[in-house]
Amino acid sequence: MIWTLWFGLFAALLGSVAADTYYDSDTGLTFSQGFGLYKVDGRGVTVRIAIPTGVEANTAYDAVVQVVVPSDVGWAGLAWGGSMTKNPLLVFWRGSNNSPVLSSRWSTGHTAPTSYTGAQYTLYKTGTKSNSTHWQFTALCSGCTAFNGDSGLRYISPRGGNRLAFAYSPTKPSGNSNTSSITVHEVHGYWNHDFTSAANSNFVAAVEKFQK
Ligand code: HEM
Numbered sequence: 001m002i003w004t005l006w007f008g009l010f011a012a013l014l015g016s017v018a019a020d021t022y023y024d025s026d027t028g029l030t031f032s033q034g035f036g037l038y039k040v041d042g043r044g045v046t047v048r049i050a051i052p053t054g055v056e057a058n059t060a061y062d063a064v065v066q067v068v069v070p071s072d073v074g075w076a077g078l079a080w081g082g083s084m085t086k087n088p089l090l091v092f093w094r095g096s097n098n099s100p101v102l103s104s105r106w107s108t109g110h111t112a113p114t115s116y117t118g119a120q121y122t123l124y125k126t127g128t129k130s131n132s133t134h135w136q137f138t139a140l141c142s143g144c145t146a147f148n149g150d151s152g153l154r155y156i157s158p159r160g161g162n163r164l165a166f167a168y169s170p171t172k173p174s175g176n177s178n179t180s181s182i183t184v185h186e187v188h189g190y191w192n193h194d195f196t197s198a199a200n201s202n203f204v205a206a207v208e209k210f211q212k
């Protein structure tokens, strides 16, 4: 009894310094997650990433991304390479029919990003839902983990931490077109995302069961 108590405390301490992981029963995947705070009251965008196990370093691999978005977000974005420029950007907002719009973008400077065909997102019904305060989506990305960055070809490491970035705007783009224009963000930020704990041995089997 005392042992379990101490073990519990120890595990809680470990949890606070180690990676934050989340098992999602909708998808059957374990995600490592990061949080981009955009309001002092604690509101933020939760970004979850799952990848296959055993990925070789310096290779391109698919990733499942699940994002939880508070309802007041106009648009928000994820920068896979951890900065605004020269890396795959995923911009997302809630379309007029309430379904998530995902847009693949790229920017060479601090100006509105343009379409990027190097990354493709497949949105799934599995893991995509909403309630009165939040909406969330689940998508597979091909092309998010390898790209031509500032100093040539760059791979996001399948193990260890990678710096990711997010941006938040309260202004919703108009309509459901993934090429709609977006206005500049109010907040941007970074976190270190642990990819080691994003690995799932059932990755391929789980994704095959997702509903489109
Ligand atoms: C109309 C669209 C956008 C405009 C006009 C814009 C403009 C800017 C500007 C002017 C800065 C410099 C701010 C400063 O130095 O304080 C900046 C920084 C930044 N932006 Fe954007 N941005 C846009 C979209 C995005 C998107 C879609 C993302 C990510 C998903 C993003 C992520 C960032 C990040 C992480 C920074 C920090 C500096 C850096 O990493 O380069 N931005 N942006």
Ligand SMILES: *[C@@H]1O[C@H](CO)[C@@H](O)[C@H](O)[C@H]1NC(C)=O
Binding pocket: 102, 103, 104, 105, 115, 116, 117, 178, 179
């Ligand atoms: C928009 O969606 C289409 C169809 O899925 C896709 O082919 C295209 O690459 C997407 N464009 C952007 C900017 O995300």
Ligand SMILES: *[C@@H]1O[C@H](CO)[C@@H](O)[C@H](O)[C@H]1NC(C)=O
Binding pocket: 068, 069, 129, 130, 131, 132, 133, 134, 135, 136
């Ligand atoms: C609302 O939905 C979000 C996203 O799925 C979830 O994280 C949150 O726990 C839900 N809130 C409640 C009160 O169920």
